[in-house]
Amino acid sequence: MSSLMRKAVLSDRDLPQKWYNIVSDFKNPPQPMYHPATGKPATPEQMAVLFPMEILKQEMSSERWIEIPDEVQDILKLYRPSPLQRAVALEKALETPAKIFYKWEGVSPAGSHKVNTAIPQAYYNKKEGTKRIATETGAGQWGSSLSLAGSLFGIDVKVYMVKISYEQKPYRRMLMETWGGKVVASPSMETKAGRDALAANPNSMGSLGLAISEAVEDAAGRDDTKYALGSVLNHVCLHQTIIGLETKKQLEMFDVEADVVIGCHGGGSNFAGLAFPFIGDKLTKGKKTQIIAVEPSSCPTLTRGTYAFDFGDVAGMTPIMKMYTLGHDFMPPGIHAGGLRYHGASPLVSQLLHEGLLEARSVDQLPSFEAAVQFARTEGFLPAPESSHAIRAAIDEALECKKTGQSKNIVFNLSGHGHFDLTSYEKYFKGELQDYPLPESDLRASLKGLPKI
Numbered sequence: 532m533s534s535l536m537r538k539a540v541l542s543d544r545d546l547p548q549k550w551y552n553i554v555s556d557f558k559n560p561p562q563p564m565y566h567p568a569t570g571k572p573a574t575p576e577q578m579a580v581l582f583p584m585e586i587l588k589q590e591m592s593s594e595r596w597i598e599i600p601d602e603v604q605d606i607l608k609l610y611r612p613s614p615l616q617r618a619v620a621l622e623k624a625l626e627t628p629a630k631i632f633y634k635w636e637g638v639s640p641a642g643s644h645k646v647n648t649a650i651p652q653a654y655y656n657k658k659e660g661t662k663r664i665a666t667e668t669g670a671g672q673w674g675s676s677l678s679l680a681g682s683l684f685g686i687d688v689k690v691y692m693v694k695i696s697y698e699q700k701p702y703r704r705m706l707m708e709t710w711g712g713k714v715v716a717s718p719s720m721e722t723k724a725g726r727d728a729l730a731a732n733p734n735s736m737g738s739l740g741l742a743i744s745e746a747v748e749d750a751a752g753r754d755d756t757k758y759a760l761g762s763v764l765n766h767v768c769l770h771q772t773i774i775g776l777e778t779k780k781q782l783e784m785f786d787v788e789a790d791v792v793i794g795c796h797g798g799g800s801n802f803a804g805l806a807f808p809f810i811g812d813k814l815t816k817g818k819k820t821q822i823i824a825v826e827p828s829s830c831p832t833l834t835r836g837t838y839a840f841d842f843g844d845v846a847g848m849t850p851i852m853k854m855y856t857l858g859h860d861f862m863p864p865g866i867h868a869g870g871l872r873y874h875g876a877s878p879l880v881s882q883l884l885h886e887g888l889l890e891a892r893s894v895d896q897l898p899s900f901e902a903a904v905q906f907a908r909t910e911g912f913l914p915a916p917e918s919s920h921a922i923r924a925a926i927d928e929a930l931e932c933k934k935t936g937q938s939k940n941i942v943f944n945l946s947g948h949g950h951f952d953l954t955s956y957e958k959y960f961k962g963e964l965q966d967y968p969l970p971e972s973d974l975r976a977s978l979k980g981l982p983k984i
């Protein structure tokens with residue numbers, strides 16, 4: 532009988548019962564969020580217009596372990612624990628002495644890791660009486676995850692979907708509608724932020740920062756409505772740590788320790804989810820694991836942005852956070868990894884990068900698609916264009932091992948599947964995709980608009 536171990540599978544009983552809060556192990560406390568109007572630290576009472584109290588408590592908590600409510604665990608068990616797979620066929624194709632492992636988050640009903648936070652967010656909203664949640668979505672991954680969670684808890688979900696995606700990705704919209712979500716293209720006529728954007732440019736194709744402005748305005752203006760964000764914030768990264776906690780148990784089943792941990796980076800949540808439990812071991816046990824966040828070179832927040840206070844949205848309605856940013860006015864080019872087109876980054880990931888606990892690198896669009904296709908042709912699964920950035924870095928690390936003869940254990944997060952992104956693959960095969968390195972002059976211009984704190 533073959534003894535090859537290709538995947539490590541945990542049972543329902545092994546689902547983590549607590550999230551890991553990395554803030555408890557920070558040497559320097561994180562900076563507070565500042566109120567956009569007063570310029571003073573935002574109080575929970577001020578933020579309570581947008582978020583349920585329990586979420587705000589998590590956002591500001593420094594407790595190490597936070598209980599996952601039973602009802603949330605029961606729903607997570609629909610698809611969790613997710614498998615950790617060893618990429619045996621990819622290793623062979625690369626002729627590398629390295630071992631490559633991927634955490635497969637595409638098994639969730641919406642097809643990505645975003646469901647991991649949509650479920651607890653909907654749960655806490657339900658518990659505190661929220662009837663309706665407004666949110667934004669870029670490529671549609673977050674909108675579909677929250678629509679699903681809303682339908683499971685009986686909450687109406689309103690999604691402002693960036694117009695370019697609304698037009699390019701009709702199937703994601705239909706998925707949201709199937710789960711009961713109400714979807715409108717952003718900029719829309721339904722909010723002041725949307726009307727202002729359309730007045731300035733009737734052909735605007737929108738951006739994530741603008742859609743956030745619309746959703747925040749919607750939620751702030753109605754008593755029955757709250758707002759939900761699918762990335763960036765501390766509580767979102769917290770909910771995602773279930774990924775890394777499972778992965779650590781699964782690596783033990785393979786009897787290996789991670790040398791390199793890799794995640795793609797948009798707002799930082801899937802990266803944080805995998806990496807934070809490993810970074811925790813660096814902070815508390817002196818482990819030397821190499822941790823890499825990978826972003827597109829067209830939207831190089833971590834590698835070329837500034838570590839400064841900035842708004843999370845275009846209209847300046849969200850709290851101001853200390854993070855790596857390209858400036859909230861930054862309009863990223865229309866690359867196909869829609870989930871990575873965001874001007875800012877998680878404040879926790881930003882601080883860890885600033886303090887040297889992780890590194891960041893950027894990759895171009897074409898090499899990331901090349902990596903995705905090589906992965907699909909060896910491992911079978913079709914990656915989301917976002918996840919492909921992590922695959923590119925994992926392959927590059929494995930090829931480096933081939934050169935040096937080192938046998939490292941490389942672990943990356945395969946954050947989602949690409950079944951709704953086949954048009955992008957088609958364009959890649961037809962040679963219609965290009966790289967968009969960001970010109971220095973554009974970067975300097977968008978950084979001019981940073982708020983003063």
Ligand SMILES: *Cc1c(COP(=O)(O)O)cnc(C)c1O
Binds near residue numbers: 946
């Ligand atoms: C949204 C998304 C991302 C990027 O968001 P993060 O918050 O940085 O994780 C990455 N991969 C997939 C599949 C996504 O849907």
